Amino acid sequence: MKILTKKIFLHLAIISTLISCLEKPKPPANVIDQKTMAKILADIHLTEAKVNRLSFQAYDSTQVVFNELERRIMAKYKVDTTRYKASYRFYAENPELMVDIYNETLNILDDKKKRKEIN
Known part of the structure; x- marks a missing residue:
């Protein structure tokens, strides 16, 4: 059993190394650029927090x-x-991106917190 576990771990390590050496995929033309996507996600997460604090019953x-x-x-x-x-979806399929x-x-949210734009 130990040998099988070691082999599995070794194979996973080799696969991970090979994957990490691959070039990052280029996004298709219609995909939102990474900086804008980060800004959108920061705003969405702040909005989710605000809505959750509203405590609607329904x-x-x-x-x-x-x-x-x-x-x-x-x-x-x-x-x-x-x-x-x-x-x-594109970014979720490419975890490194x-x-x-x-x-x-997270940097955007940290900056907003430092500027006291959020609590």
Whole structure:
């Protein structure tokens, strides 16, 4: 059993090394660029937090408010939800890019907190 576990670990290590050496994929033309995606995600996460604090009794009310605020975020960045969802899907399928985006998202949120734009 130990030998099998070691072999599996060795194979996973080799595969991980090979994958990490691969070039990052180029996004298709219609995908939102990483910086804009990070800004959108920061705004969406802040909006989710605000809506959760509203404590609506009905889930439907919460969803209606969130959908309206999300629509405003998309309008702010001149992006439609179809393009946003396609971009999110592309980045989710490419975790190394998604990690970069979320690192930038966290930086944006940290900056907003330092400037006391959020609590």
